[in-house]
Amino acid sequence: MEALKNVKILDFTHVQSGPTCTQLLAWFGADVIKVERPGVGDATRKQLVDVPGADSLYFTMLNHNKRSITLNTKDATGKEILERLVKECDVLVENFAPGALDRMCFGWERIQELNPRMIMASVKGFGPGKYEDCKVYENVAQCAGGSASTTGFLDGPPLVTGAQIGDSGTGLHLALGIVAALYQREQTGRGQKVLASMQDGVINLSRVKLRDQQRLAAGPLTEYSQFGEGIPFGDATPRAGNDSGGGQPGRILKCKGWETDPNAYTYFITQAPAWEKICDVIGEPEWKTKEGYAKPPQRLDKLNEIFDRIEQWTMTKTKFEVMDICNPLDIPVGPILSMKEIAEDEGLRATGTIVEVDHPERGPYLTVGCPVKLSDSPAVVTRSPLLGEHTAEVLRDVLGYQGEEFDRVVASGAVGELRVEAAE
Ligand code: CAO
Numbered sequence: 256m257e258a259l260k261n262v263k264i265l266d267f268t269h270v271q272s273g274p275t276c277t278q279l280l281a282w283f284g285a286d287v288i289k290v291e292r293p294g295v296g297d298a299t300r301k302q303l304v305d306v307p308g309a310d311s312l313y314f315t316m317l318n319h320n321k322r323s324i325t326l327n328t329k330d331a332t333g334k335e336i337l338e339r340l341v342k343e344c345d346v347l348v349e350n351f352a353p354g355a356l357d358r359m360c361f362g363w364e365r366i367q368e369l370n371p372r373m374i375m376a377s378v379k380g381f382g383p384g385k386y387e388d389c390k391v392y393e394n395v396a397q398c399a400g401g402s403a404s405t406t407g408f409l410d411g412p413p414l415v416t417g418a419q420i421g422d423s424g425t426g427l428h429l430a431l432g433i434v435a436a437l438y439q440r441e442q443t444g445r446g447q448k449v450l451a452s453m454q455d456g457v458i459n460l461s462r463v464k465l466r467d468q469q470r471l472a473a474g475p476l477t478e479y480s481q482f483g484e485g486i487p488f489g490d491a492t493p494r495a496g497n498d499s500g501g502g503q504p505g506r507i508l509k510c511k512g513w514e515t516d517p518n519a520y521t522y523f524i525t526q527a528p529a530w531e532k533i534c535d536v537i538g539e540p541e542w543k544t545k546e547g548y549a550k551p552p553q554r555l556d557k558l559n560e561i562f563d564r565i566e567q568w569t570m571t572k573t574k575f576e577v578m579d580i581c582n583p584l585d586i587p588v589g590p591i592l593s594m595k596e597i598a599e600d601e602g603l604r605a606t607g608t609i610v611e612v613d614h615p616e617r618g619p620y621l622t623v624g625c626p627v628k629l630s631d632s633p634a635v636v637t638r639s640p641l642l643g644e645h646t647a648e649v650l651r652d653v654l655g656y657q658g659e660e661f662d663r664v665v666a667s668g669a670v671g672e673l674r675v676e677a678a679e
Contacts, residue, residue: 257284
């Protein structure tokens with residue numbers, strides 16, 4: 256049985272942050288009913304289009320396992336249908352700009368009146384305070400959440416990261432809040448509001464950098480490369496390049512083929528317990544006992560020399576050979592994998608992390624499957640819905656519109672054009 260079987264989600268999400276949340280809930284077995292504007296739909300359907308006429312990968316990869324209905328929630332009949340949906344569903348998830356639900360006349364008070372068991376979950380850019388009315392996108396959140404100020408090299412500008420920690424990261428936080436609220440509802444019978452702000456989500460993921468901010472008061476951060484290089488610290492956590500955040504010196508080093516392959520690199524950590532093995536592997540056995548090299552604190556001002564020497568060795572091996580040699584010796588290393596390599600990785604296909612999905616408009620494409628594996632509730636990835644694909648089905652089967660009543664709501668125009676196959 257699926258973990259969230261019988262949980263109905265009224266999905267008012269769009270773009271990335273909200274859809275990642277409801278996609279996870281769908282993978283855990285919830286019935287996710289995505290509400291979209293008739294004729295328009297989620298803006299991402301038509302963003303970054305690679306196959307003309309078909310839903311984009313941006314949309315398809317964020318909306319698996321959902322049903323789509325089209326509904327104009329500003330129309331009177333649309334509001335009547337929405338009311339029924341609120342009464343019927345367990346969770347409403349939305350990431351509209353602040354105030355949009357109130358303007359639709361479906362604010363929290365109204366939702367509670369209609370369905371006291373309803374959990375109303377929102378992604379917003381910022382939590383309550385001076386920025387609460389702002390619209391926010393991924394990189395704004397990465398910057399306002401402190402991440403960008405600590406990413407990049409010391410002598411360069413702040414950098415955003417390719418991992419979508421603002422959007423997908425916040426969606427993940429929201430999903431956890433929803434599941435907790437569903438669990439609490441089991442005891443109280445009541446719903447509640449769940450809020451995940453993108454700024455809060457990024458700050459949570461940047462926790463170790465706030466740790467370092469406070470450690471600065473006690474002196475320089477000795478594990479940062481700049482300490483060994485004699486560069487003074489300022490009053491805020493600096494950018495740390497590719498230093499490892501855990502206190503063990505680490506760098507990204509070139510491997511065989513780096514001249515032509517932009518991803519022929521390895522991450523290499525000179526973890527203290529592995530030091531002697533590292534010395535043997537790179538051909539510097541005397542460093543095991545040599546004054547200035549034997550103990551971790553003595554090495555801090557020599558990290559550039561040490562990593563240069565390790566790199567001379569890694570450049571003689573491919574990133575996978577480095578992994579094969581170092582792993583059995585408990586020397587922590589990791590290949591820099593390109594997205595091409597990830598797409599082609601048979602192991603990731605076998606675990607369902609990379610999945611091939613078929614789509615009627617665009618044919619087969621690759622996606623990332625459910626990253627959390629439940630042994631009793633394995634996720635089976637099914638394609639994203641076409642716009643309004645399930646409008647008729649949801650009106651009839653979930654909301655009970657039949658016969659003349661069904662014809663009336665369709666004739667009102669509130670649900671847009673029914674797909675031909677569904678209208679019959
Ligand atoms: N029927 C009728 N109207 C609908 C509708 C429907 N089914 N679905 C949406 N609308 C309306 C909304 O009610 C809103 O109308 P008003 O402005 O008149 O109230 C309008 O469409 C626009 O919705 P929106 O404000 O959410 O969209 P936007 O393009 O203006 O802003 C975004 C997009 C993402 C900046 C904003 O939604 C936001 O800040 N969300 C919260 C933070 C977030 O999730 N950001 C990450 C997005 S991923 O990078």
